[in-house]
Structures are given as structure tokens and as C-alpha cells.
Amino acid sequence: MRQTLSNPPSGKKTIKQRFLKLLPCCRSDSTSPIIQNSVDDDFELSTVCYRPEGLDKLMQVTKFDKRELQILYRSFKSECPSGAVDEETFKLIYSQFFPQGDSSNYAHFLFEAFDKQKNGAVSFDDFVTSLSIILRGSVTDRLSWAFNLYDLNKDGCITKEEMTSIIKSIYDMMGTYTYPCIRDDAPKEHVESFFQKMDMNKDGVVTMEEFLASCQKDENIMQSMHLFENIL
Template sequence: MSETAESLIEVLREECLKRGCNSIKGLSLIFRAMDIDYSKRIVFEELKLALGKLGVKLSENYLHILFNALDINRSGGIDFCEFMHMLRPPMKQCRVDVINEAFEKLDVNKDQAIILDDLEVVYSTNARRHPKFVSGEWTEEQVLRNFLDSIDTPGNPDGKVTREEFMNYYAGVSSTVDDDSYFDLMMRACYGLPNRGS
């Protein structure tokens, strides 16, 4: 990717972050606002209109460079996965590593997707501590389903979370945590991962 394309993506990322879109759900809202015809993809004209509304002024040439950088598969439209992949906040390798470690633990059957069956094996103890389970409002399955849906692609949950969706979710969480050690500690505590060096 050219230096120009990277800097244009950074401009768009910064505009999204200014609007509080530092999570997968926040970026999903921006994506849906850009997708005027509800086709689940953003075409060039939609991107141009959306950037105008955001107050981002780019020449036609720079708009084309940005659009082409976001349209990774060259389909003529930017789908949500492409949008997320390019706009999620960058993370240090130590954060990527602990996120991958958590994914590996949750993916019990090692099929590169987390499904309800996986969570029932490794996350049910956490589910039984959830306030809605404790109060009797939700069953364990409802707690686990809610957890799975919260990490799944917003607006399009399919009952399984891929590694990319998991990474997208935690890239958003990561952008709200300044300290690498605290992020690592939080992930390890949440998923019962061994401490580094253990």
C-alpha cells in the first residue's frame, strides 16, 4: 500500500475515533451510516458523501486512492470486513499475541471459529457469575449466546466468531486501554490464561 493510501486511511480512522468509534460497534455504526442503499457494501459515491458529512475534504484523486485502499478484494465495493480490517486501530504485537491466545483457548474444537458449544466447555463458569444468570432472568445458554453475539459482527451475527471478528472486537477494546501490561492482565484474567512466563 502506498504511503498516500496509508495516510488517507489514518485520516479516516482519526475522524472515526473523534466520533467515539473506537470499537467494532462504533465502526459498524459508521459503516451503516455510509451504506445509504443498505447493500452491506459501500460504493465510491457513498464514501464520497459520507466523508463530506464527516467534514473530510479530499480531492477526487485522493478519494479514489482511499476507496481503492479500502476495497481490498477489488470488487467495486467495500464490505464490512474490509472496512474493519483497514480501520481498526493498530495494535502492538504483544496485544495481538494475547488476543490470539484467548481465541485459541475458546476455540475448543480448533475449527478457527468460536461457537456456543466451545463456550459451554471453557466459559460456563463465567456465565454462571453473570448478574442475569444469578438473578434467574437468563439461562446459562442465554448468557453465552449474548457473549457470543457481542463479539460477532454487529448487525449480522451468525452464531460463530472467527479469529478476524475476535481480533476486530479486541482492537476496539485495546484502543481504550493505554497500558500494555494492563491490557495483557485484563485478557488473562477474563479468559483464565496463564501469566506470561508461567
């Protein structure tokens, strides 16, 4: 499973890489606008307007500085002029990243994870708060975010049904362009393997405590649990 999902079609960038083209301040390469102090960047930043209290609050709750938040906001507004994105628009944007498969179900789960207010829209605040965790959070922060993604009904535990839904949505999204070819029983096998390693007390569900403990003590599980970074 890990080999399949971590090897996208040849010549293709990961979803994270393509998604972050909208987020230039998060790139680590030498062309990042955060590293370049060009006159053009400074001019563009001067045109971005904030309510000071909003910017200050985001600086406190995220790991982004003022300049990064300004660049992120400018990029977000260019894609979402209304200041928020609804689920259907989110799915449409996401489908462009995986034209060879059906990304609608995974995009739905991801949208739910980003929609902190549960009002059917992802605001800039929602977006940067999750992005900060995904890109700059501690290992525990990232794993907790992943757990929340998998815990579909938010009851504090992951069931086999929930994990099956997530895994199947990832396979559907990858489509037919995976190597090696996906077997029909692959999602079920992945879920069984997940529960064998994670469900420590064998009660049929995985709690946050079991999830974190299993991931943090097993290098292979840690690598597997970071797969979501390649599809965001």
C-alpha cells in the first residue's frame, strides 16, 4: 500500500507540490518569495489589506509569520475571491489534480477536516490553521490531524468501516495509473493490517491514544501515516 501510494505516475508532481503552487511562501527552494525580497513582492504585499486583530490572531495560532500570512492570503483570495470555498468548488479544484481517478470522496473527507466551523465553507482562517499543522506541526500534531481525518463521525475512535471508506477513496482517487496495479482486495488488506498494528486491546476500534502510541514507536507505521502529505 505504501509503495503504491508513494509512487505517483512518472513525471507527475505530488498533490502537495501542485497544491502549494498557490502557497509560494511554503516552498523550501531558493526561488521562494519568502527568500526573495524583490521590489515587486514588497509592492504586491503593500496592496493586501487586513484587519490588524485578525492577522495578529492568526500569527498567534499558526506557525506562519506576518509576511507568510500576507502571501497566503493573496494566493487564497486569487483562487477564492469570496473569501471562502464551498465543498463543490473544493471538489472541482481537487479533481484537476487527479484526472485519472475519482477524487470526490477523498475531497469530501478532506473538506470536512478543513471545515473547522462545520458551516459548509472553508475560510482563510480554517485553511491556514490546518495548513500550519500539516506543514509545520510537531509529529504529534500531524498525527492528531490525520486521526481526525480518519475519524469520520468525530466520536474519538476509528472503526474498520471508517478506515475502509478513507482507504477506498484514496484508491479511487489514484485511479488506474498506479504501479504496481491495485488488486480489488487491496483496500481490505490495508485496513486489516492497520487494525492489526493499531488496535492494541483488540476491541475493534482504534482510539487516539492507540493511534499515537503505535505510530510513534514503529518507523514503518510512521511512514505510512505520513502518506496523507503526498495527497494534499
